[in-house]
Amino acid sequence: STAARSSLKIGLLPGDGIGHEVIPAAKEAIEALGSSIPKPEFVSLNAGFEYFARKGVALPEETVQILKNECDCALFGAVNSPSRKVTGYSSPIVALRKQLDLYANIRPVVSVAENPEDKPDVDLVVVRENTECLYIKDETTTIGPNGREARATRLITERASRRIGKSAFELALNRPRKSNVLSITDGLFRETVRFVPKSIEPVGKYDEVTIAEQLVDSAVYKLFREPQVFDVMVAPNLYGDIISDAAAALVGSLGLIPSINSGDSFVMGEPVHGSAPDITGKGIANPIASIRSAALMLHTLGYGDAASRIDRAVNQVIREGQYLTPDLGGSAKTDEVTKEILKRI
Ligand code: ATP
Ligand code: MG
DSSP states (O other), X not given: OOTTOSEEEEEEEEEXXXXXXXHHHHHHHHHTTGGGSSEEEEEEOOOSHHHHHHHSXXXXXXXXXXXXXXXXXXXXXXXXXXXXXXXXXXXXXXXHHHHTTOOEEEEEEEOOTTOTXXXXXXXXEEEEEOSOEEEEEEEEEEEETTEEEEEEEEEOOHHHHHHHHHHHHHHHHHSOOOOOOSTTHHHHHHHHHHHHHHHXXXXXXXXXXXXXXXXXXXXXXHHHHOGGGOOEEEEOHHHHHHHHHHHHHHTTOGGGOOOEEEOSSOEEEOOSSOOOTTTTTTTOOOOHHHXXXXXXXXXXXXXXXXHHHHHHHHHHXXXXXXSOOGGGTOOOOHHHHHHHHHHHO
């Protein structure tokens, strides 16, 4: 609820790489809103591979406790995923999603008409299940007749499929008007999501939402051919990740796509992109994905007008085309783009 808040405590977890460059931009965008939201109070929190390299722990307990007990919401940057297994390290964002029960990763992908890099008319949202599938990371190796065998367990449960299905139906209902390969696990996901309209009170609530199923391979193909036909896409964890990176390519850059991780009692904004080691430290990371994540977070907390102000400012800067980072074909720096957005907020 929004009514009771006199201030808004926001955890900041830049993480690794360009997280340190884009999360400050999102913070400034929130500050630029002035009195249209409760006074924001920021608390910087440690997490990530860089922190692990210094301190031996990727997600300190203190970070989790402060988020749980003190914060209204949080913004997360990105974490480095080491290409080889590092003893003692596991991803802090995966752990955070679990510990705060942020079961839905909601990723809107929208084109801005004037951007020449864009496919026109893309306006879809990927609803990615955030807690299970192959991301439970249960892997084993054995020796078999064909040499080493590596296996990963994929977990799909009824409970998780039901609640993500509900999130997708809710989203579909609240938007302006306009699925697989592994038969057992995908089968359970599909059946459970399909059953949501009948299993959640009041029956009939989702009557206006129509469901179309698609296998993940043909869904990706169709996404590239006819992106404008998609509205809300709900998928298990791994497919959801792939679909949203593909959708990002349609609208020009990963640097544009925001997300929130949300549960029943907490919301955490997070750009869809990673830590981008190839551009870290150059000051050219696109801050828009993080700034839009802040807007999405505020929207979820009930500050829709404030969120719209941020979104309008971002869209103006993209349309004008004068201050764009290199991923969008421009030559502006992170700071310059941020400054222009702040002016327009
Ligand atoms: P990670 O392992 O952390 O995911 P990655 O190597 O996969 O790192 P991503 O961050 O996923 O890198 O980025 C993929 C590509 O998109 C990289 O070339 C990166 O430079 C680019 N990119 C990602 N985010 C941005 C951004 N905010 N601004 C500009 N370019 C970006
Ligand atoms: Mg990546």
